[in-house]
Amino acid sequence: MKTNELLNNIILIDDDAATIFLQKLTVQESGLFNHIEVYNKAEEALSFFEKMVEQPERMPEVVLLDLNMPKMDGWQFLEKFEASIFIHIPNIKIVLLSTSQNPRHIERAKQFKCLSAFRRKPLTQQTVKEIAYSVNNDSSLPFEPALV
Secondary structure (H helix, E strand, C coil): CCCCCCEEEEEEECCCHHHHHHHHHHHHHHCCEEEEEEECCHHHHHHHHHHHCCCHHHCCCEEEEECCCCCCCHHHHHHHHHHHCCCCCCCCEEEEEECCCCHHHHHHHCCCCCEEEEEECCCCHHHHHHHHHHHHCCCCCCCCCCCC
């Protein structure tokens, strides 16, 4: 069982600069990823994935996706990703991050086969460690965290 093997790549998709700064800092401090790539627009991230379909070995292991973004939101990203990209990289872990407390959002999120988990912001070290552990051990994450 691999517990803390360094992972290659994580992608952060969020339109808010302050959130990206804090998420990037949290991921960096975890020391669990070699490279962090940031997209401020979901459509740019989707374009990246469409180009990388032919090179699955270069795909990130993890994507942290914001739910509420202008132009293309997290739902739209997931719909397009699942329809055309997920079949090529079914082992990717996509975690939807949101400040939403709406139970309907969690229920809607569960409909996406490409989505590994739903977590509330802010991103924590514990969440980063759970995600890395699940990748290293080829295991699933609890879809939503237990309420504390």
